[in-house]
Each structure stands twice: as structure tokens, then as C-alpha cells.
Amino acid sequence: MWSGHHLISMEQADPAQARALLALADADDFAPDVLKGRSVANLFFEDSTRTRVSFSLAAQRLGAHVVDLTGKGSSISKGETLIDTAWTIEAMGVDALVIRAGQSGVCGLIAERVGIPVINAGDGTHQHPTQALADALTIGRAFSLDQGWDFSGVRVAIVGDVVSSRVARSNIGLLGALGARVVLAGPAAMAPDSLADLGCEVVHDFDAVIDQVDVMMMLRIQFERGGGEGLDSTAAYHRAFGLTQDRVDRMKAGAIVMHPGPMNRGVEIADAAADAQRSVILNQVTHGVLVRKAALAQAIGGL
Numbered sequence: 001m002w003s004g005h006h007l008i009s010m011e012q013a014d015p016a017q018a019r020a021l022l023a024l025a026d027a028d029d030f031a032p033d034v035l036k037g038r039s040v041a042n043l044f045f046e047d048s049t050r051t052r053v054s055f056s057l058a059a060q061r062l063g064a065h066v067v068d069l070t071g072k073g074s075s076i077s078k079g080e081t082l083i084d085t086a087w088t089i090e091a092m093g094v095d096a097l098v099i100r101a102g103q104s105g106v107c108g109l110i111a112e113r114v115g116i117p118v119i120n121a122g123d124g125t126h127q128h129p130t131q132a133l134a135d136a137l138t139i140g141r142a143f144s145l146d147q148g149w150d151f152s153g154v155r156v157a158i159v160g161d162v163v164s165s166r167v168a169r170s171n172i173g174l175l176g177a178l179g180a181r182v183v184l185a186g187p188a189a190m191a192p193d194s195l196a197d198l199g200c201e202v203v204h205d206f207d208a209v210i211d212q213v214d215v216m217m218m219l220r221i222q223f224e225r226g227g228g229e230g231l232d233s234t235a236a237y238h239r240a241f242g243l244t245q246d247r248v249d250r251m252k253a254g255a256i257v258m259h260p261g262p263m264n265r266g267v268e269i270a271d272a273a274a275d276a277q278r279s280v281i282l283n284q285v286t287h288g289v290l291v292r293k294a295a296l297a298q299a300i301g302g303l
């Protein structure tokens with residue numbers, strides 16, 4: 001999980017580190033000046049609503065200054081490379097870089113070449129570690145796992161365009177490390193059998209898992225990354241893999257509905273599911289701020 005002071009990936013996540021971070025986020029009793037006088041730069045070269053605002057609020061609530069840079073309006077649009085941009089911002093004396101970029105693996109490459117902590121806020125189809133931490137905190141709180149954060153009784157379905165999803169990859173790594181069983185569901189093009197190599201079960205019949213899981217995590221089709229290629233129609237997809245009212249009604253008692261956002265209502269998730277009583281989608285957003293506070297406090301606040 002942490003590689004040195006960087007948070008880049010949840011592949012081979014360290015359960016002890018993950019549990020320590022979840023406990024810190026869950027307690028949320030940070031002193032308001034943990035990061036007083038420090039500054040955090042958000043370098044977001046891809047669109048984002050919740051992740052960027054969430055990192056900004058997390059840093060501010062710990063007393064840090066935040067500077068925001070996006071692809072549009074920065075020298076990236078003049079041809080500057082990401083590493084030159086990162087070095088430039090580092091040279092101004094910031095304490096950490098929070099980076100979102102379209103190229104898979106780029107956050108790790110930048111981390112090797114700067115002297116300050118890098119937190120990956122989503123890189124291509126690779127990883128999105130703080131989203132997985134927000135999701136783990138949400139699951140842990142929903143099922144009262146806060147004594148030890150042991151997820152071994154929990155079965156999680158990740159449904160939809162898994163192959164395009166950095167959120168799925170980070171959740172597979174983290175939830176698996178915490179002991180959960182993960183099943184991936186989707187059409188073969190979105191959930192190919194080869195993903196079983198990540199230590200998951202893979203199924204192509206969504207209805208077969210509806211009443212078998214404690215967590216139903218729905219994913220958007222990532223059309224901008226070529227996801228959904230060969231799809232007949234979004235209506236046909238909704239019938240086969242959408243979380244409809246009927247499917248919500250067949251879920252286990254106590255099972256929860258999750259989605260990292262942004263949602264495409266009527267495609268992977270119906271209004272009735274997104275807004276259902278068992279939906280914890282807005283809790284995921286709330287918990288995103290908590291885990292980002294914990295991650296920043298650990299990276300640069302000495303916690």
C-alpha cells in the first residue's frame with residue numbers, strides 16, 4: 001500500500017497498513033493543525049468532481065494550504081510533460097502531490113523522480129487507492145467491522161465495466177487483502193475470465209449473484225476508455241446488468257448498494273437502486289474525505 005511515503009497502488013496491499021489507515025479515518029479525531037503551514041498540490045490532468053474536492057477539503061480540514069492545477073489552463077496544454085510540471089510545483093516548496101492522470105502507471109513513475117510524497121488520485125485504468133479506502137471504510141462501518149477491520153465474512157460483487165476500472169482494480173487488491181471474497185460480474189468483454197488471475201471469481205450471469213452477496217458495487221461503463229465496445233444498446237445492458245428495482249428487491253437482507261460515481265442513472269443503475277434505502281453511495285463520498293485526511297496525515301503529518 002504505502003511504498004515509502006507514496007500511496008500509489010492497492011496491488012498486494014498490506015493489510016496491517018490498510019487497517020491502521022482505516023482506524024485513523026474512522027476515528028476522525030485529528031487535531032485541526034496537523035498540517036498547519038504545509039501545502040498540498042492537486043495536479044488533476046483528467047476530469048474529476050468528488051476526488052478533487054474531497055482531497056482539497058481533507059487537506060484544508062487538517063490546516064494545509066491547497067493549490068489546484070488542472071490540465072486545461074496549465075502548461076500541460078503547451079506541451080510540458082507531466083514530470084516537468086511535477087518538478088516545477090515541487091520546486092515551489094509544496095509538501096505533497098496528489099495526481100490524477102489518464103496514463104496508467106504514471107503516478108508511480110512520477111513518485112520515483114520527486115522528493116515529496118505522491119498520492120495517486122486515479123491513473124488511467126490502473127489504480128485509485130483512496131477510492132478503495134473510502135469503499136472499505138463504508139463497508140466496514142455498514143457491517144460494524146471496526147474491531148479489527150476483518151472482512152472475511154463479507155462477499156462483494158463488482159459489477160459492470162470491470163476491465164476499464166481503476167476503482168475495481170484497487171478494490172480487488174484492498175478488499176482481498178482485508179479478507180473479503182470478491183466476485184466480478186459483467187459481459188465477457190467487460191469482465192473477461194482472465195480477471196480471475198486477480199484472485200476473484202468471474203461470472204457473466206448477474207442474476208446468479210444477486211442474492212449471494214453482501215455488497216453490490218456498480219460501475220459505470222467507461223465509454224471514454226473504449227468500454228462498452230460491441231454493446232447492442234444501453235437499454236439491453238440495463239436489462240442484463242443494470243441494478244433495477246427488481247434486483248434490489250432480491251438482494252440479501254442487510255446487503256448494501258455502492259457506486260464510486262459518477263453514476264449513469266438508467267444504464268448501470270436505476271433510480272430506485274441509487275436512491276434505495278440500502279444505498280450507501282453518499283456515505284462513500286463522506287468517507288472519501290475521512291480516508292484522504294488519514295492518508296495526508298500519514299504522508300506528511302507524521303501520523
Ligand code: NCD
Nearest residue numbers: 051122128167220260261262
Ligand atoms: C471514478 C474514477 O474517476 O476513477 N470516480 C471516482 O473517482 N469516484 C470512476 C469513474 O470515472 O467512473
